[in-house]
Amino acid sequence: MTDFTQVPSDAFQQLRRRVAEITRYGAAMAVLGWDQETYMPPKGAAARARQLSALAQLVHRLSTEPQVGEWLAQAEADMQAQGWDPDGDPARFLKVARREYDRATKVPTEWVAEFSRLTSEAQHRWKEARQRQDFALFAPYLRRIVEMRREYAEFFAPYDHIYDPLLDAFEPGMKTATVQALFARLREAQVALLQAIMARPQVDDAFLYRPFPVERQKAFVRQVLAAMGFDFQRGRLDESAHPFTTGFSVDDVRLTTRYKETDFFGQAFYSSLHEMGHGLYGQGVDPAYEETPLAGGASLGVHESQSRLWENLVGRSRAYVTWLLPRLQQAFPGVVDDVSVDAFYRGVNKVQPSLIRTEADEVTYNLHIMLRLDLEIALLEGAVDVDDLPRVWNERMEADLGVRPRNDAEGVLQDIHWSMGSLGYFPTYALGNVMSAQIWQALRRDIPNLEAQIQAGQFADLLAWLREHIHRYGSKFEPLELLERATGAELHAEPYLEYLRTKYGEIYGL
Ligand code: ZN
Secondary structure, X not given: OOOHHHOOOHHHHHHHHHHHHHXXXXXXXXXXXXXXXXXXXXXXXXXXXXXXXHHHHHHHHHHHOHHHHHHHXXXXXXXHHHOOOOOOHHHHHHHHHHHHHHHHHOOOHHHHHHHXXXXXXXXXXXXXXXXXXXXXXXXXXXXXXXXXXXXXXXXXXXXXXXXXXXXXXXXXXXXXXHHHHHHHHHHHHHHHHHHHHHOOOOOOOHHHHOXXXXXXXXXXXXXXXXXXXXXXXXXXXXXXXXXXXXXXXXXEEEEEEOOOOOOOHHHHHHHHHHHHHHHHHHHHOOHHHOOOOOOOOOOHHHHHHHHHHHHHHHOOOHHHHHHHHHHHHHHOOOOXXXXXXXXXXXXXXXXXXXXXXXXOOOOOHHHHHHHHHHHHHHHHHOOOOHHXXXXXXXXXXXXHHOOOOOOOXXXXXXXXXXXXXXXXXXXXXXXXXXXXXXHHHHHHHHOOOHHHHHHOOOXXXXXXXXXXXXXXXXXXXXXXXXXXXXXXXXXXXXXXXXXXXXXXXXXXXX
8 A cells, every 4th residue: 555655755755745734625615515405595695605715715715826736846846856657656645646747737817607597597507498488598608608618628728629628527538530440339239229229119118107115215225235335434425405425535435316106217217326426436445545636536437337337337227127126026015026037127227219318228328428429529529500400309319319309308408517607517417328238248257157146136346346356446547548558458349249249239129
């Protein structure tokens, strides 16, 4: 275990102490943010906004002071002079600290302030536009967001593609060209698979919507998460309007979910498995990385690979369902006693093209993401005008998914991300799916009886593998490097496509 206090560089030690201090304020902000979404009474909002803003300003000042840049440069010089191992923890500490410092200082303060005002106004307008199903109300704000995002990219020039600096904020080191090539391969194959599935008789999943008493749902989810390896001594599960995961240290990781009596699986159950995947990652980072830039995940895509792996590759597998169903029948007497393992398995894997991304199944989900990526790039390049977005959106939905939005709320206005200015975020969802299948392929190679273990409710080997190859490294490696080290191969689409074809070919008799 690396002891960062022993690194022989005064500048490194100064930097390390500053990073630790910033991390503590960041964790305090995370506690306030978590509380805001879970327990804060509605009228606490105004005071909470002031508290968070004060801490955000403090963190920004402590992160961007010229002194920090000087420590960083001196520590880098010490590293050169002393010949540190470039793959060692101290060298990687500096690499990540440099990335974060540059990102925080290359963008002028005035730009940040203006963008913050713009997106806060844009979010109000987006809500109103969505309510009235009228994109035109939001269009001028989106136009300005796109303009400002072009300016943002220029702060990081030179780049290969104008989208690269935006993507890099969420997936360090990832290039637009890499994602485009990957998505082109996926899109063609996933559209073809979807069309083949739609030509087959549909599976029945009505039993999933029978009433499951909420109090029992809560106890059951907790019991399942504990059995799968989530450590409740170092974490909690609470309720919020939108499920999320946050953490204040490796020993305090918070998950949230939501409950609805007649939609146990669509709301609480699978979203809890999803958030648990994020949470296990958070609990699995090397404790030596606490309060360093190496704590936290490698990227949003890698994080999503972990949540998707537990939610789908494990949670929607036949082996898992075989383990789960008898427990479900015991916990909810009489509710699904007449449902077979086979019927349950088919039900939780039903493929149904829908208008809404967050409700999409495994076969259609990436198609929603590809649409957004292509539109974001087209907007930045100026190839599509903001006013034309609803038309382009609807045509693409019809071409790829065979469904057409009846209004803008069901279409171009459904997601909050653009109003928050988060261009570059969407692709991480699909990258996570692709990575999850590639990781799964490596797991099955290394643990030949993995399915038998899952069917017996044994998740320890699976979790240990993820800890060993992914979790413990935190953000030490960039996503593509981490994936290659973990799986022995570069990021590629085939494992995901192979997974989809095998699984859904069997379910739908293709
Ligand atoms: Zn997630």
